[in-house]
Amino acid sequence: MLNRRQLRVKVLQALYAYNLSEDKQVKAFEKKLLGSVDDVYEIYIWLLALLQDTAEYVLIDADERKNRYLPSEEDLNVNTKLHSNKFLVALRENSEYQREVKKYGASWSFDPEVSKTIYNILRDKPEYEAYLNSEDDSIRAEKEIIKFIYKKIIKVTPSVDQVFEDKFINWPVDKEVLDAMVAKTFSNFQSEMPNENKLAKISPDWAEDRDFVVNLFSKVIAYDEEFQGYITEKTKNWEADRIALIDILLMKMALTELVHFPSIPVKVTMNEYIEIAKEFSTPKSNSFINGILDKILAELKTAGKVRKSGRGLIE
Numbered sequence: 001m002l003n004r005r006q007l008r009v010k011v012l013q014a015l016y017a018y019n020l021s022e023d024k025q026v027k028a029f030e031k032k033l034l035g036s037v038d039d040v041y042e043i044y045i046w047l048l049a050l051l052q053d054t055a056e057y058v059l060i061d062a063d064e065r066k067n068r069y070l071p072s073e074e075d076l077n078v079n080t081k082l083h084s085n086k087f088l089v090a091l092r093e094n095s096e097y098q099r100e101v102k103k104y105g106a107s108w109s110f111d112p113e114v115s116k117t118i119y120n121i122l123r124d125k126p127e128y129e130a131y132l133n134s135e136d137d138s139i140r141a142e143k144e145i146i147k148f149i150y151k152k153i154i155k156v157t158p159s160v161d162q163v164f165e166d167k168f169i170n171w172p173v174d175k176e177v178l179d180a181m182v183a184k185t186f187s188n189f190q191s192e193m194p195n196e197n198k199l200a201k202i203s204p205d206w207a208e209d210r211d212f213v214v215n216l217f218s219k220v221i222a223y224d225e226e227f228q229g230y231i232t233e234k235t236k237n238w239e240a241d242r243i244a245l246i247d248i249l250l251m252k253m254a255l256t257e258l259v260h261f262p263s264i265p266v267k268v269t270m271n272e273y274i275e276i277a278k279e280f281s282t283p284k285s286n287s288f289i290n291g292i293l294d295k296i297l298a299e300l301k302t303a304g305k306v307r308k309s310g311r312g313l314i315e
Contacts, residue, residue, distance in 0.1 A: 001184065002040060002177055002203045004212070005272055008253065009173065010036050011217050012276065015249050018221070026221055033217055034210070040174050041202045042104045043164070044181045045097075048199075049106040050154065051146060052092055053115040054122070058083045061119060079132045086142040086192055091185075093194035100199070114163055121153050143186050150182055219256045220249075227255045230296045246281045247289055254293055258300060262309045266297070 002010075014033035018024065062078035065071060082088075091097055100106075108114055122128050131145040154160050164171045184200035191197055203209040220227075231251055235243060250273045257269040270293060277286040300306045 001180055001201055002037065002209070004209075005276065006177055007037070007203070007209055007213050008216070008272060008276060009280070011213050011220075011253065012246070012249055012280065013170075014217055015220055015253070016245065019245060019249070026218060030214060030217060033213060036170065037202065037213070039168060039170060040177055040181075041100075042106075043168050043171065043174060044178055044200065045100045045104050046106045046108075046164075046167075047150075047154070047178060047182060048091060048097065048185065049101055050108055050115065050118070051149060052088060053108040054118045054149060055083045055085060055088050057112075057115040057119045061116075061123075081132055082145070085146065086137065086139045087146050087186075087189055088142075090139065090189055090192055090194045090197055094197055094199070095195055096199050111163060114160060117157065117159055118149065118153050121157065122149060125152075127152075139190065139192055143189070147186060155179075216253065216256060216261075219260050220252050223256060223260070224252065227252045230255065230299070231292065234292050234295045244281055244285065247277065247285050250277055250281070250285075251289055251293060251296075254289075255296065255300075258297060258306050262307055265308065266306065270297075 010033060013036065014029055017032070018026075018029045021029075058078075058080045062080050065075035065078055068075055125148075127148050128145065134141065161171075168174070181200040188200065189197040228248075231248065254269050254273040257264050258266060261269075270290070273293070274286045274290050277289050281289075297306070
């Protein structure tokens with residue numbers, strides 16, 4: 001699931017694109033912002049579909065081996081247990097999953113080599129041999145081999161990683177979120193009755209989080225001139241073209257939260273943007289941003305412009 005820091009990164013990406021664009025139509029970029037969030041869910045569905053496709057390839061492989069010119073005894077008796085894996089069956093027959101697969105057109109038929117690659121790696125693993133020989137067919141036990149496929153093959157196989165990166169531009173950034181969503185799916189699927197299980201959500205409360213990202217994005221743009229003034233005043237000794245655009249945007253986002261989001265604690269806002277700077281900007285950006293924001297925050301407090309309520313007290 002997307003947490004607030006990851007949502008802030010999505011807003012940062014949208015603001016960066018907006019600032020570089022000659023077409024300053026806020027609503028169009030707002031739509032792209034929400035689309036980038038939906039892209040995370042789409043990748044999640046494609047990942048689940050790839051697990052299904054790998055299980056389907058078991059039957060294809062078994063059929064090909066049986067039809068060899070001189071099939072061996074092993075070729076004639078391929079164990080296709082993975083195809084009837086109880087977790088995958090419950091997922092395959094889940095109406096929510098079926099609906100989302102149809103919505104996103106999640107089919108790996110365009111590149112059948114992906115599931116073939118995964119299966120060929122899997123079938124030589126001792127963990128797979130142990131699975132095929134195990135008599136424990138509970139859904140809990142059946143999930144373990146699927147976790148293995150995801151963690152030890154899909155996530156670490158360069159050719160698979162490349163396919164996702166080619167198809168989804170934000171794949172490198174969204175990997176962490178997808179790990180959490182897939183893990184949540186394993187946790188949610190406890191029953192062999194398909195529709196008693198739930199897919200992972202895009203966020204704990206998307207209605208609230210949607211308002212957060214849209215308001216943050218629009219308010220940064222609406223109050224751009226005001227916040228640029230604060231930043232310019234505190235960076236007089238810096239050449240404007242030496243301050244990274246990412247740093248400027250992060251400071252404007254932080255100032256927007258400090259002034260216009262009364263329920264978000266000051267310390268939360270400050271910490272979040274300093275951490276984002278560490279990941280997405282220059283090595284010295286976090287200390288630079290922290291120093292400038294501290295000075296502006298002191299001024300905003302004196303002017304009574306930072307008003308926090310409830311759990312979002314100033315200190």
